[in-house]
Amino acid sequence: MKQIIFLYFTVFTTFSVTSQNITNDIDGLFSMRENLNGPGGVVLVTQNNKTVFEKAYGLENISYKIPNTSESVFNIGSMSKQFTAMGIVLLQMEGKLSIDDDIKKYLPELNNFGKPITIRHLLHHTSGFRSSPELFGLAGWRDGDAISNEDFYRYLTKQTALNFEPGSEYMYTNSGYILLAKIIENVSKQNFKSWMKEKIFQPLQMNATFIEENSSNVVSKVATSYSEIEPSVFNYVENNDLTYGASNVYSTSKDVLKWMKNFNEASMNWKSAFEMLKTVDVLNSGQKNNYGFGVFVDDFFGNHRIQHTGAIAGFRSVMYSYPDDNLEIIILSNFASNQLSKTADQISQLFLQSKLLSETYPEEIKPITLNxxxxxxxxxxxxxxxxxxxxxxxxxxxxxxxxxxxxxxxxxxxxxxxxxxxxxxxxxxxxxxxxxxxxxxxxxxxxxxxxxxxxVDKPLLVEDLKEYTGTFYSSELETYYTISLKDDKLIGYHSRFGEFDIQILKQDVLSWSGMAVSKYKRNKKGSITGLTITMSRIRDLWFEKKQ
Incomplete structure (x- = not known):
């Protein structure tokens, strides 16, 4: 049997004959979504140091009918991580730390997890730390609750276990980059916001770029973020994630471009630092990890690429740099529904040729017959x-x-x-x-x-379900969950969430409304002593049975 795998795109077009064609092609990707009375964003594409496309869409602020412009400022979400990574790189180049240092050297309040976690692990998302948004959600924090770096660190110091052994896996998490910001503060003895401005933004002449962890501050030209609750009806989305290090850098498309140009033509003062950002390592197993220092280092159909995306509140962002082709693509948006990565891929196809074969033929399978x-x-x-x-x-x-x-x-x-x-x-x-x-x-x-x-998939009786009831407490999150039987069905309860349905997956394994999985633990006598919770970016967080 031969299996043929067709690539998602089978045809790549080269750079169009005229700049007008390029303008029309890119503009056409956005025209279907453009709403003159709704949010939008800014698109900037440059090649060979020339702007080949730049246009703003939609409104910066709907209430006041202020349009987005090339000067509009957007929260770039997780694209912020590369700036934090650069801060660590600069401190290493100054001899003030090493990326292979144990983080407890700078963060002594953290628990000992058996094996050292290095700064390098934080940079590559291989530390094993549980992710901050999910931790807060499981602890009972709701949408709308403001979360600060101090809140985050308080929870991290209570953690006694990791998702996995440091260096053994890649798992994207904001936690590592929030910790990196704290390391920068502890080493530099300065406020992260002012240090980053002094050491990175000002030297690179990114004068419109700043860090803001207080969403209630009024800042000129900052776009308001929105989501679409029904066709052409938009809702303001407040940013209550006030953490920094992993997100909450605000910037313009032109400032992001100033940064991105350094990936292929940095000045002598910055060349070594930007090369370090592209550092990729392997996991303990030898498997490749393509997350460098704050950026993904990968390829798009064989074309070498440095990229990252961002999402926070109603803001969305994407940056693609193709150093070998001197091509940069930037899209910043204040509209939560935008599929920016897909659009950036489509723009990439207008300029690049596939360096892969359009068809791949795996090794031929020779089946046998079994009775x-x-x-x-x-x-x-x-x-x-x-x-x-x-x-x-x-x-x-x-x-x-x-x-x-x-x-x-x-x-x-x-x-x-x-x-x-x-x-x-x-x-x-x-x-x-x-x-x-x-x-x-x-x-x-x-x-x-x-x-x-x-x-063995055996049905559970009501008597079996009674075993699963009780009150369970996590000392790592300082929170309780109660599980009870109502009408012969298991119901979960948290003081901030209220009740939620529970489904049986198999014996001793339950689903909490599809959001998390609980696994009961028993002692040698078969009695339940507690349960662990696993959900997105959190594994096996322990809850002890109290009653």
Whole structure:
């Protein structure tokens, strides 16, 4: 069997013949979304040090009918991380710290996690720290509650466990960059906001760029952020995330361009520093991690790229730098619904050629035939403890099938008596069974492995559900959750959220309305002692059973 994988874009066009064509092509990407009475943004594209497209769309402020302009200032969200990373790089170049220092040297209040966490781990998102927005949400903070760096650090000092061993995985998290800001303050003995202005923004002549952690301050030319609650009806989105280091840099498209130009033509004073930002390392396993110091270092259909996006409140932003082609693409928006990365990809195609083949032919699969007796040995339910989902394996019409929770299924094509190639998908995925250990492994083309354990899917009685009730407390978050039975159904409760539904995934594993997964822990006598909570960017946070 040969499987053909078609790339998302099969045809790349080169730089259009005339600048007018380029202008029309880029403008056409935005014309469908342009609303003269709604929010919009600013688009800036340069190549070979020449502006090939610059245009502002929509309103900077709807109430006062102020249009966006090239001078409009936007919160660039997570694009802020590269500036914090630059702050660390400058301190290393001055000999005031090393990126391989243990962070406890500068943040002694943090707990000992068994293995050192370095500044390098924070820069690459490989520290294992749980993510700040999710921690606050699980602790009971609601949308609209203001969160400061002091609030964040108070929670981080109470953490006693990590998501994973430092350096073993990549997991994007704001926590690391908020900690980097605190390290900069502790080392420089200065306020982060003023130090960044003095050391980075002013020397690079980014005069319209600043850090603002107080959203109630009135600043000239700063766009108001919005979301669309129904067609052509917009709602002001207040920014209550007051943390800095990971976000809350405000800038203009022209200032962002001044910064981006340094990735391919930095002055002698800045060349080494910008080269360091592009540092990529490997994980403990040797697997590549393409997140450098505050930026992604990757490629777009074979074209070398440095990029990042941002999202906070109703602001959205994206920056793509193609150093080999001297091409920069910047889009800043005050509209939460904009799909800026997709648009930036489309703009990229107007200037670049694909350096990849349009078709990839994987190694030919040579299936074998297995009888139903062999196939039926693999039937059953399998659970991925890492990713918290189950899969059903069953035989039908002399074929072994892989059934997902959304009822979509794929045939498993036998290669050996224990190994199968998954069919019907545009990627190479090997499924390997081990009857002795009752496990199933999914092995991807990059050799990453997801292990599933076979389990008995038995229905739970009301008496079983009663075991799951009680009050559970987290000392790391200083918060309680209560689980009770109502009409023979489990209901969760938090003092700030109220009640929420709970669904059974399997024995001792429950879903909290699809937002989090709880896993009960038992002692040697089989009694429940507590539970762990796993959700986006948080793994196995412990809650002890109190009653």
């Amino acid at each position: 139903n007796e062999v196939l039926k040995k693999y039937e059953g339910m399998y659970w991925s403890d890492k990713n918290n989902y189950s899969r059903k394996i069953y035989v039908e019409n002399n074929t072994l099938w892989y059934l997902r929770s959304n009822n979509k299924k794929s045939p498993l094509i036998p290669i050996t008596s224990t190994e199968f190639q998954m069919g019907g998908i545009n990627e190479k995925l090997l499924v390997k069974f081990d009857i002795k250990t009752n496990t199933m492994k999914l092995i991807s083309a990059d050799n990453s492995i997801d292990v599933f354990e076979k389990y």
